Amino acid sequence: MLKKFKALLPKPPFKSAGYTSRPYPVNTKWLVREVTNEDIKALLAVEREVYHGKLPWTKSAFLSELISPLPHLYLCVENEDILAFGGCRIIGNDAHITNIAVHPKFQGAGIGTFLLEELETFARQHGCLTMSLEVRLSNRDAQRLYRKLGYVSRAIKPAYYDQTNEDALDMVKYIE
Numbered sequence: 001m002l003k004k005f006k007a008l009l010p011k012p013p014f015k016s017a018g019y020t021s022r023p024y025p026v027n028t029k030w031l032v033r034e035v036t037n038e039d040i041k042a043l044l045a046v047e048r049e050v051y052h053g054k055l056p057w058t059k060s061a062f063l064s065e066l067i068s069p070l071p072h073l074y075l076c077v078e079n080e081d082i083l084a085f086g087g088c089r090i091i092g093n094d095a096h097i098t099n100i101a102v103h104p105k106f107q108g109a110g111i112g113t114f115l116l117e118e119l120e121t122f123a124r125q126h127g128c129l130t131m132s133l134e135v136r137l138s139n140r141d142a143q144r145l146y147r148k149l150g151y152v153s154r155a156i157k158p159a160y161y162d163q164t165n166e167d168a169l170d171m172v173k174y175i176e
């Protein structure tokens with residue numbers, strides 16, 4: 001099914017609603033495009049791999065982001081299958097990164113950096129002054145990536161995550 005759909009995709013650079021990909025996201029094998037409702041199953045599969053079956057997001061959580069009336073951009077990177085995704089929604093002058101995940105086999109190859117840079121471009125195009133996100137206090141790898149891209153810690157949100165009660169680190173990047 002996905003292969004059939006892929007055959008219909010133009011080669012990059014290509015346009016989809018409101019988003020124009022860079023010629024190639026990370027290398028010539030991987031495409032970047034906007035996520036659609038039909039992709040949710042594949043996004044859940046990436047999450048299952050990333051979080052070892054403990055799903056932090058449900059199907060309805062993804063769906064409500066994709067149909068949000070707020071300006072938003074959810075991107076995925078694919079070869080045969082979707083191997084990474086990331087998205088943000090804009091509230092006022094802030095673009096909030098809601099979720100980003102890269103399949104474990106493809107981590108460390110620059111995809112996370114690429115996705116965050118694309119989201120930042122989108123945020124700038126919408127006149128945002130900041131990018132923000134929450135990340136688990138224990139998730140040092142992701143924090144390293146965010147710091148490398150210019151995010152700084154702003155606050156700790158106690159017991160932010162439902163199932164584990166773990167604290168979140170609230171991070172912000174000023175992009176004015």
Ligand SMILES: CC(=O)SCCNC(=O)CCNC(=O)[C@H](O)C(C)(C)COP(=O)(O)OP(=O)(O)OC[C@H]1O[C@@H](n2cnc3c(N)ncnc32)[C@H](O)[C@@H]1OP(=O)(O)O
Nearest residue numbers: 099100101102107108109110111112113133141142144145
């Ligand atoms: C707002 C939120 O969604 S918070 C939750 C973020 N998501 C997750 O933690 C899910 C599990 N992790 C992932 O999916 C990915 O590893 C991500 C999204 C954190 C990073 O994506 P990647 O494609 O792996 O990142 P990328 O290859 O661009 O790496 C950039 C930097 O991130 C850091 N980094 C990423 N992965 C690792 C790792 N496993 N170990 C150490 N550092 C890492 C490094 O600083 C790296 O820079 P370097 O290669 O120069 O050392």
